[in-house]
Amino acid sequence: MKNNFGIAIHGGAGTILRKNLTPKLEQQFRTALRLSIESGKSILENGGTSLDAVQAAVVVMEDSDQFNAGKGAVFTNDETNEMDSSIMCGKTLACGCGTLLRHIKNPIIFARTVMEKSEHVLLASDGAEQFAKLHDIEIVDAKYFHTKRRWFQLQVVKESDDNKAILDHDGDNSKHGTVGAVALDKDGNLAAATSSGGMTNKKYNRIGDTPMIGAGTYADNATCAVSTTGHGEYFMRLVTAKDICDMISYKQFSIDLATKEAIKKLTAIDGSGGVIAIDNNGNIAMPMNCAGMYRASFSADDKEPSVKIFVEE
Amino acid sequence: MKNNFGIAIHGGAGTILRKNLTPKLEQQFRTALRLSIESGKSILENGGTSLDAVQAAVVVMEDSDQFNAGKGAVFTNDETNEMDSSIMCGKTLACGCGTLLRHIKNPIIFARTVMEKSEHVLLASDGAEQFAKLHDIEIVDAKYFHTKRRWFQLQVVKESDDNKAILDHDGDNSKHGTVGAVALDKDGNLAAATSSGGMTNKKYNRIGDTPMIGAGTYADNATCAVSTTGHGEYFMRLVTAKDICDMISYKQFSIDLATKEAIKKLTAIDGSGGVIAIDNNGNIAMPMNCAGMYRASFSADDKEPSVKIFVEE
Numbered sequence: 001m002k003n004n005f006g007i008a009i010h011g012g013a014g015t016i017l018r019k020n021l022t023p024k025l026e027q028q029f030r031t032a033l034r035l036s037i038e039s040g041k042s043i044l045e046n047g048g049t050s051l052d053a054v055q056a057a058v059v060v061m062e063d064s065d066q067f068n069a070g071k072g073a074v075f076t077n078d079e080t081n082e083m084d085s086s087i088m089c090g091k092t093l094a095c096g097c098g099t100l101l102r103h104i105k106n107p108i109i110f111a112r113t114v115m116e117k118s119e120h121v122l123l124a125s126d127g128a129e130q131f132a133k134l135h136d137i138e139i140v141d142a143k144y145f146h147t148k149r150r151w152f153q154l155q156v157v158k159e160s161d162d163n164k165a166i167l168d169h170d171g172d173n174s175k176h177g178t179v180g181a182v183a184l185d186k187d188g189n190l191a192a193a194t195s196s197g198g199m200t201n202k203k204y205n206r207i208g209d210t211p212m213i214g215a216g217t218y219a220d221n222a223t224c225a226v227s228t229t230g231h232g233e234y235f236m237r238l239v240t241a242k243d244i245c246d247m248i249s250y251k252q253f254s255i256d257l258a259t260k261e262a263i264k265k266l267t268a269i270d271g272s273g274g275v276i277a278i279d280n281n282g283n284i285a286m287p288m289n290c291a292g293m294y295r296a297s298f299s300a301d302d303k304e305p306s307v308k309i310f311v312e313e
Numbered sequence: 314m315k316n317n318f319g320i321a322i323h324g325g326a327g328t329i330l331r332k333n334l335t336p337k338l339e340q341q342f343r344t345a346l347r348l349s350i351e352s353g354k355s356i357l358e359n360g361g362t363s364l365d366a367v368q369a370a371v372v373v374m375e376d377s378d379q380f381n382a383g384k385g386a387v388f389t390n391d392e393t394n395e396m397d398s399s400i401m402c403g404k405t406l407a408c409g410c411g412t413l414l415r416h417i418k419n420p421i422i423f424a425r426t427v428m429e430k431s432e433h434v435l436l437a438s439d440g441a442e443q444f445a446k447l448h449d450i451e452i453v454d455a456k457y458f459h460t461k462r463r464w465f466q467l468q469v470v471k472e473s474d475d476n477k478a479i480l481d482h483d484g485d486n487s488k489h490g491t492v493g494a495v496a497l498d499k500d501g502n503l504a505a506a507t508s509s510g511g512m513t514n515k516k517y518n519r520i521g522d523t524p525m526i527g528a529g530t531y532a533d534n535a536t537c538a539v540s541t542t543g544h545g546e547y548f549m550r551l552v553t554a555k556d557i558c559d560m561i562s563y564k565q566f567s568i569d570l571a572t573k574e575a576i577k578k579l580t581a582i583d584g585s586g587g588v589i590a591i592d593n594n595g596n597i598a599m600p601m602n603c604a605g606m607y608r609a610s611f612s613a614d615d616k617e618p619s620v621k622i623f624v625e626e
Contacts, residue, residue, distance in 0.1 A: 237434070246556065
C-alpha cells in the first residue's frame with residue numbers, strides 16, 4: 001500500500017463571472033464543494049477505495065439542489081428531468097452507465113450497480129428503472145426533481161428568441177453544471193464518476209457525453225482518471241477522456257500537458273468546458289477554456305482541500 | 314484530388330464455422346456482401362463522398378434480412394426491436410447517432426440526418442422518432458422488423474438454461490451481426506458507419522457500442538476510419554475505435570499493427586469480435602479474434618471486391 005492518494009471534483013463549468021455571483025451564492029457553492037470533497041477525502045484517508053470516494057463525492061452534489069445532477073437536474077423541453085451518469089474502475093476497466101433516468105434519486109449509485117451487478121455497460125430509460133427496482137436502488141417520484149429555480153430557467157429559455165437547448169451554466173449564475181469526481185486511493189487504484197441533468201430545454205431524448213465511456217468519463221490505472229464538464233457534443237466528437245489517457249500512455253505526456261492539449265483541441269472546434277484528472281502518481285490537473293469551473297481538490301500532501309470557482313484563482 | 318480510394322464493410326463477426334454454414338447460405342451471404350460493397354464502390358469510383366459510400370453500403374445490409382441491422386434486427390426480451398446506429402465524418406469530426414430506435418427503416422439514414430440537421434450527436438427512443446418525422450425519414454410499423462427467423466431465435470434463447478442476452482452470431486449460423494462500413498474517397502476524406510439490432514434477448518434497454526462515438530465507430534482524416542463488431546461491452550471499456558486512431562496518431566503505428574494491437578487488448582479482457590479500418594492512404598485492415606467475420610473490401614488497385622467470411626480465408 002502506497003501512502004499517496006488524492007481526489008478532485010467538479011460541479012460544472014461555463015461563463016461563471018464574479019460580477020454575476022453574489023457573495024452569499026458564492027459562499028453557498030464553496031460550502032457545497034467542500035462538503036463533497038470532504039466526503040471523498042475521508043474515505044481515502046481511511047484506506048477506502050477510489051470507487052467509494054468518487055461515488056460519495058458525487059452523491060453529495062446530486063443531493064444538493066445547487067448542481068445540475070440528481071435533485072438539481074435541469075428540465076427538458078417537455079418539462080421532465082432526464083439524468084445521465086457513469087462510473088469507471090481504473091483497475092479492471094469495468095464501467096457502468098445510465099441514461100434517460102427519470103425517477104432514480106442518485107444516478108451515480110445506479111451506474112455503480114450496473115457496473116457491479118449487470119453484464120452490460122449502459123442501461124437506459126424504463127429498462128434502467130426496472131433494473132434499478134430489482135437491485136433496491138432508491139426510486140423517487142418525478143416531482144422530487146421539480147425545483148422552482150430550474151423550472152423558471154426553462155421558461156426563460158423557452159421564451160428566448162432561439163428556444164435552443166442551453167448548457168446549465170451559460171447565461172446566468174443561477175445555473176450550474178454537470179458534476180464529477182476522480183480519485184486515486186492508497187492501493188494505487190484510480191476511479192472516475194460523472195453525473196448530469198444535461199441541457200436545459202433539451203429535446204428529442206438527446207443524450208450527452210456523461211454516459212459515454214471515453215468521452216465524459218474514463219479511468220485506467222496505467223494512466224489516469226478523467227471527468228469532463230461543458231458542451232457534451234464536443235467531448236463526444238473528440239472522445240476527450242480517452243484521448244487524455246492515450247496522450248499519457250502513447251506520448252508520455254504529463255497529466256498537465258495532456259489535459260491542456262485536450263482543452264486546446266476543444267477550443268479548436270469551438271467547444272467549451274473543463275476537465276478534471278488525476279494520474280496514477282496522484283498529480284491533479286483541472287484546466288478549462290471558460291470563465292469558471294466549480295471545483296475542489298485534495299492531495300495526501302495538502303493540509304486541507306483547495307476550493308475554487310473562477311479561472312484565475 | 315488524389316486517385317486513391319477504398320472501402321471495407323462488415324456484416325458481423327463471431328463463431329461462424331464452415332461446418333454450420335450450408336453452401337446455399339454461404340452463397341447468399343457472399344452475394345449480399347458483394348451487393349453492399351458494390352454500392353459503396355460505385356459511389357467512390359464516380360467521385361462521390363466517403364460519407365455517401367458508407368451510408369449506401371450500410372443501407373444495403375439494413376434492407377437485407379440476413380444481417381442484424383434494420384430489417385433483420387434481432388429481438389429484445391420484450392419481443393421488440395431496438396436499433397442503434399452511428400456515422401462520422403473524418404474531415405470535420407461531425408457525427409450523428411441513434412439509439413433505442415423502434416420504427417425507423419434505415420437507422421443509418423437517421424444517424425446521417427442527426428449529424429447534418431441537429432445540434433446534437435445522439436438522439437434516443439421516442440424523441441429520436443419525433444426528430445425523424447420532422448426530417449421526413451422513413452418510419453415503418455414495428456412489424457416490418459418482425460422476421461420469423463429472428464423471433465424463433467429469441468424463443469430458443471429464452472428457453473435455454475441461462476436466458477441471457479446473446480450476440481446475434483453466437484450459437485448457430487442462422488444468426489448474424491452488426492453491420493458497418495469505412496471508406497476513403499478520392500478527395501482524401503474518411504468516413505465510418507455502423508448499424509445494429511444489438512443482442513438477442515437483451516433486457517433493460519441495454520445500449521451497446523454501436524452508437525458510442527469512439528467505441529463502435531470513429532473517423533478522423535488525420536488517421537483512419539473504424540467500425541467494430543462483436544461483444545459491444547468490451548469495445549466500450551476499451552474505446553476501441555478511438556484507441557486505434559490514437560495508436561496511429563501518437564505511436565506512428567501502421568493500421569495493420571494498430572488494429573492487431575486493439576484485437577490483442579480485446580482478447581486480454583475476454584472480449585470477442587473484429588474491426589474493419591481504412592487509413593488516409595487507403596490501406597485496409599480487418600483483423601478478428603473469432604472464427605469468422607462477414608466482410609468485403611475494395612481498393613483503387615483492385616480489379617474486383619474481395620469477399621470473405623472465415624478467419625483463415
